[in-house]
Amino acid sequence: MKAAPFEYYPAHSLEHGLQLLKEYGDDVKLIAGGQSLVPMMAMRLAKPGHLVDIHRLSELQDLQVVDGFLRTGATVKQCTLEFSPKAQHIPLFGIALPWIGHQQTRNRGTVGGSLAHADPSAELPLIATILGANIHFQSIDQGKRHCLANELFLGPMWTNIDPQECLTHIDWPIWSGTNIGFAFEETSIRQGDFAMASAATQLQLDAQQKVIRMTFGLGGMGGTPYSFNDLSQSMIGHLLNNDAIDALAEQAVKGTEPASDLHASAPYRRNLAKTLLKRTMQQAVAMALTSTPPSSS
Ligand SMILES: Cc1cc2nc3c(=O)[nH]c(=O)nc-3n(C[C@H](O)[C@H](O)[C@H](O)COP(=O)(O)OP(=O)(O)OC[C@H]3O[C@@H](n4cnc5c(N)ncnc54)[C@H](O)[C@@H]3O)c2cc1C
Structure with missing residues (x-):
């Protein structure tokens, strides 16, 4: 399919772009890289009458x-x-x-x-x-x-x-300091496809290998990305050993609402997410135990 007809306006400044958004109300969209909007327009899932291009501003x-x-x-x-x-x-x-x-x-x-x-x-x-x-x-x-x-x-x-x-x-x-570890894991059907599930963890350990701060989350497991602040907070001052990692991952996926679709059932996604999350935590801990401070350049 081809996109429905539209008028194209390269914005000369942010002010100009904002004026155009105001002028055309509900019938206008910003376009930046076009990597999501253009396919949606080509499939007529989006039919803005006016496109304001901001990518050169x-x-x-x-x-x-x-x-x-x-x-x-x-x-x-x-x-x-x-x-x-x-x-x-x-x-x-x-x-x-x-x-x-x-x-x-x-x-x-x-x-x-x-x-x-x-x-x-x-x-x-x-x-x-x-x-x-x-x-x-x-x-x-x-x-x-x-x-x-x-x-x-x-x-x-x-x-x-x-x-x-x-x-x-x-x-x-920006997290500064020493003993910071981070990891990201994802599974998708093919290279370049959107994630079936993804997981990310970042943490900092003290000299006794206990958690000073920690954040982790899951993607593809519901309508929005998840972060688990209460679970992360509960680990402060504690060792993030394998038992703790298992418990955190178990608790985290319980609160998600993954879809069942052509590619995977919801229970499969939960299991996958649990595995990915555990891997990110294990990798982040291993990295934190050997890390040096990031350069400040
Ligand atoms: C083959 C393919 C594979 C892809 N795989 C992935 C993937 O695995 N993971 C992933 O995350 N993405 C993926 N994408 C999408 C890609 O990352 C897009 O770049 C991104 O989703 C949208 O960025 P964009 O700059 O292209 O936005 P556009 O397509 O220009 O715009 C997307 C939407 O955001 C709005 N918008 C853009 N900029 C602004 C702004 N500054 N303020 C307000 N609204 C704005 C637009 O109006 C539109 O509604 C894939 C795309 C393709 C074509």
Whole structure:
């Protein structure tokens, strides 16, 4: 199929893009990398009468460390996060980004587009959720606002972004210190497909190998990514040994609502998620026990 007819507007500035969003109301969409929107338009699952292209706006291409956060503009490309030395401040990017589609899609797809699209199996929404990334927006009528990633995602392809708003940038908390470990695991039918289930863990241990801080989560296991803050908090001051890991993984998947579909039943997904989660925790602990502090460049 081909997309329904639409008018195309390259935004000259953020202000210009926001004015166009206001002017065309419910019949307009932003386009960034086009890697999700264009297929949806081609299948006529989306039929915006007006497309506002933001991918060239320099205002949305920040990539810098600000007050303990890595700030990424909305239109920073996924491939940039994969390879930029600055992106190493969020080490999960380096191991999770290669799972997003293919090199060709990551060359065009943007960070903000992935969050705004809100696929529950997508990698960046999971990382944003477990790290507690702060998401910033702007519109003509409401000005600027921000929210945490776990408040952004409301359901599959459903966010709290107002149609008049543009996601402008994301602040990703940087963990500093020693004995930090992190891991990401995913299973998909074929290389480049969306995850059947995915898991991520980041933690920091003290000199006695006890947990100082910890975060972990699951993707593809319900309408939004999951993070398990209460379970993580319960581990602070404790050893994360194999028994503790088994118990955490068991508890975590109990709270998820995976779908049964052509590829896997819900019980299969739960088992898979449990295995992936345990692996990430084991790897993160092993890494934390041998890690050196990240470079501050
Ligand atoms: C073959 C293929 C495989 C893929 N596999 C994966 C995968 O495994 N994992 C994965 O996560 N993704 C995958 N994707 C999707 C890819 O990551 C997209 O890049 C991403 O989902 C959307 O980013 P984009 O910049 O292309 O956004 P677009 O397609 O341009 O936009 C997507 C949506 O977000 C909105 N939007 C975009 N930017 C903003 C903004 N700044 N503010 C407000 N709204 C905005 C648009 O209006 C649209 O509704 C795949 C895509 C393809 C084609």
